[in-house]
Amino acid sequence: MTEYWRLxxxxxxxxxxxxxxxxxxxxxxxxxxxxxxxxxxNAVVTxxxxxxxxxxxxxxxxxxxxxxxxxxxxxxVKELNDVAGVRTTYGSPIFAxxxxxxxxxMVERLESNGAIxxxxxxxxxxxxxxxxxxxxxxxTYNPWNVKLNAGGSSGxxxxxxAAGEVWLATGSDLGGSLRTPAAFCSVVGLRPxxxxxxxxxxxxxxxxxxxxxxxxxxxxxxxLFLDAMAGWHVDIPxxxxxxxxxFLTTTQKKLKPGRVAYYLDPAALPIEAGVKSICRAxxxxxxxxxxxxxxxxxxxxxxxxxxxxxxxxxxxxTMRPLLNxxxxxxxxxVIWNAEKGxxxxxxEIGKAHLRRSRLYADMVAFFKDYDLLVLPAAPILPRDIxxxxxxxxxxxxxxxxxxxxxxxxxxxxxxxxxxxxPCGFSPDGRPMGLMIVGRPRGEAELLSHAxxxxxxxxxxxxxxxxxxx
Numbered sequence: 001m002t003e004y005w006r007l008x009x010x011x012x013x014x015x016x017x018x019x020x021x022x023x024x025x026x027x028x029x030x031x032x033x034x035x036x037x038x039x040x041x042n043a044v045v046t047x048x049x050x051x052x053x054x055x056x057x058x059x060x061x062x063x064x065x066x067x068x069x070x071x072x073x074x075x076x077v078k079e080l081n082d083v084a085g086v087r088t089t090y091g092s093p094i095f096a097x098x099x100x101x102x103x104x105x106m107v108e109r110l111e112s113n114g115a116i117x118x119x120x121x122x123x124x125x126x127x128x129x130x131x132x133x134x135x136x137x138x139x140t141y142n143p144w145n146v147k148l149n150a151g152g153s154s155g156x157x158x159x160x161x162a163a164g165e166v167w168l169a170t171g172s173d174l175g176g177s178l179r180t181p182a183a184f185c186s187v188v189g190l191r192p193x194x195x196x197x198x199x200x201x202x203x204x205x206x207x208x209x210x211x212x213x214x215x216x217x218x219x220x221x222x223x224l225f226l227d228a229m230a231g232w233h234v235d236i237p238x239x240x241x242x243x244x245x246x247f248l249t250t251t252q253k254k255l256k257p258g259r260v261a262y263y264l265d266p267a268a269l270p271i272e273a274g275v276k277s278i279c280r281a282x283x284x285x286x287x288x289x290x291x292x293x294x295x296x297x298x299x300x301x302x303x304x305x306x307x308x309x310x311x312x313x314x315x316x317x318t319m320r321p322l323l324n325x326x327x328x329x330x331x332x333x334v335i336w337n338a339e340k341g342x343x344x345x346x347x348e349i350g351k352a353h354l355r356r357s358r359l360y361a362d363m364v365a366f367f368k369d370y371d372l373l374v375l376p377a378a379p380i381l382p383r384d385i386x387x388x389x390x391x392x393x394x395x396x397x398x399x400x401x402x403x404x405x406x407x408x409x410x411x412x413x414x415x416x417x418x419x420x421x422p423c424g425f426s427p428d429g430r431p432m433g434l435m436i437v438g439r440p441r442g443e444a445e446l447l448s449h450a451x452x453x454x455x456x457x458x459x460x461x462x463x464x465x466x467x468x469x
């Protein structure tokens with residue numbers, strides 16, 4: 001077999017550990033696939049083939065048992081995370097020639113666990129926005145229809161997975177940046193609990209809104225990837241140890257949840273009828289297989305606005321130096337978000353923190369009655385690639401680029417782990433996913449339940465695909 005790119009990550013790692021293939025074999029296979037399909041989708045924007053081969057040879061000099069849990073599997077890294085010696089632009093002209101000397105904590109951990117970085121995947125400028133494009137690398141196209149966008153900001157990673165360019169890819173998530181592209185590309189994305197995956201370190205070491213996490217083609221591969229990146233790190237004060245039982249082990253048990261709450265209209269947010277139709281059909285299929293669903297939801301009123309406030313505070317904190325020095329090179333949405341933060345009052349910020357605190361208490365109480373909460377993963381289906389951000393949903397005007405992200409933001413504010421699981425397609429072939437929310441720090445059970453859902457829904461083998469349209 002020469003088309004190793006079709007394999008799951010778990011199967012590829014099994015072949016690596018058995019000696020049936022080498023890391024160099026998989027690097028060559030992935031590079032050939034990237035050469036064939038990347039011109040159509042623009043997902044992998046910087047390759048580091050020589051660096052990858054050097055890493056592979058160092059691994060191959062060790063006994064197989066010492067090569068780490070990924071054993072030499074090539075991966076993609078979102079271009080918001082530094083990789084030593086590899087051009088990393090963050091999608092910004094300001095950093096067009098940036099080559100970090102040191103890798104991000106998450107990248108270091110992945111490489112120590114046997115991952116080989118093959119290339120960087122595209123992201124909008126500084127991860128801002130729900131569509132993946134920037135002035136450095138251009139647009140990333142949805143492989144299900146290359147006239148459509150792939151979501152953002154982890155669009156490059158989602159597309160690279162769906163198109164078979166890599167077996168695993170990293171993502172990050174503040175307002176759905178990992179979940180939305182997973183839904184738009186029919187792959188799996190996990191937003192873990194804050195602190196589960198240490199990364200950076202950036203200037204906001206106590207940040208619990210933005211997280212990094214795993215993306216893959218199926219739930220089990222996602223669990224394997226989480227095992228390779230999770231754990232405590234001294235430089236990240238909110239980080240905590242990995243569980244004693246690997247996530248993959250728990251996931252493969254495919255535990256059946258007890259009571260599952262679902263809600264298709266959270267906080268009266270506008271959500272397209274087509275999205276709700278796909279999600280409702282998936283829930284009905286799961287219910288027919290014996291999963292007990294009830295329509296219920298915590299109180300999310302005011303949470304979306306509180307999120308916008310706290311997000312703006314983070315932008316004002318991190319972007320002010322660039323705003324002062326490189327305003328002419330920043331995209332309008334980044335400038336708007338930073339200036340919104342700079343104009344906030346102490347009272348507005350305090351109220352946002354209180355709303356988030358009360359929401360967390362509500363979630364703890366909610367999960368005493370339910371094992372999971374299920375929502376649509378995004379409020380819209382993939383749209384035209386040229387739309388920077390949705391100006392309306394269901395005829396309701398949106399006055400800024402963060403408004404359409406409020407659905408994902410509701411769950412960001414809970415600090416609960418959440419997984420975007422492929423759940424179906426519109427009549428014209430546009431993918432959508434379910435957002436499955438678990439208990440605080442409950443990634444193991446969440447992944448296990450999601451693996452069962454994945455089997456019932458029957459979409460696990462829908463990717464990889466050749467780009468369409």
